[in-house]
Amino acid sequence: MVKKLPLLFIAFCFIALSTKGQEKSKMQYYKSDYSQGYISVEKTVNKDGNTVLNTTVNANFDNEKLDFTLSTTCDTDKMVNASKFIFDGTIDSNMNAVSFIGERVKGTKNANFWAFRGDYKKEMSIDPEAQKFIEPKHKSMLRIPERTIPSFNVFAIVPNLKFDRKGTFKFNALDETKLYVRKNQTINYIGQEETNINGENQRLHKFVHQGKGMDPAYYWVNENKELVKILLDGKYSFTISDKDAILSDNNANGN
Secondary structure (H helix, E strand, O other), X not given: OOOOOOHHHOOEOOOOOOOOOOEEEEEEEEEEOOOOEEEEEEEEEOOOOOEEEEEEEEEEEOOEEEEEEEEEEEOOOOOOOEEEEEEEEEOOOOOOOEEEEEEEEEEOOOEEEEEEEEEEHHHOOOOHHHHOOXXXXXXXXXXXXXXXXXXXXXXXXXXXXXXXXXXXXXXXEEEOOOOEEEEEEEEEXXXXXXXXXXXXXXXXXXXXXXXXXXXXXXXXXXXXXXXXXXXXXXXXXXXXXXXXXXXXXHHHOOO
């Protein structure tokens, strides 16, 4: 899951996303004892009817520390066609934090062209008025296939899938930290399984995410359509939690 970032994409510029005119829904938190961190996902709907996913990742993956926020604007509540990415944070444990914004500029039958621009955070002006006139030092144009979803945004999509073995959810996964697309990903419903969640046995619906060159990822969803457990790469386990528990763990670990 965690790879080194190609030098072509090591610096992009961040433009703050305004939340004015948005209705906020419940934010979900997931903590991991193994990764010593957490992931949070918040879905909002803005005044234009677009769905916005705000994802925070603050966790260790072996020797790699990921600490970033990603805001994704999607055309519909299906969350499979994005029009804007805003990234801010650490993309590699050996590199300084970066910020970038990516916007869909035009599309073809099977793909869209995206314009990315950004920079290292330490090289950016903190004056919002000055940012209007300062051109980012790094720019790039990428061709991204349709139905491409940032990998951690899958957390918000799985709970909306049907509990039905007949259907297959197909998509392409975008690695947020490398702007690398893994094509031909699938998520399938497996069935019900009893598992332990925060000390309590629960009977949950289980999904599997598969794709070339990756270990399967598993997701457990309850009857209320809440994602309550995730297993990535066979060892990174995240379980539903709450903000107070996350803050308590972070303080205990000195984060």
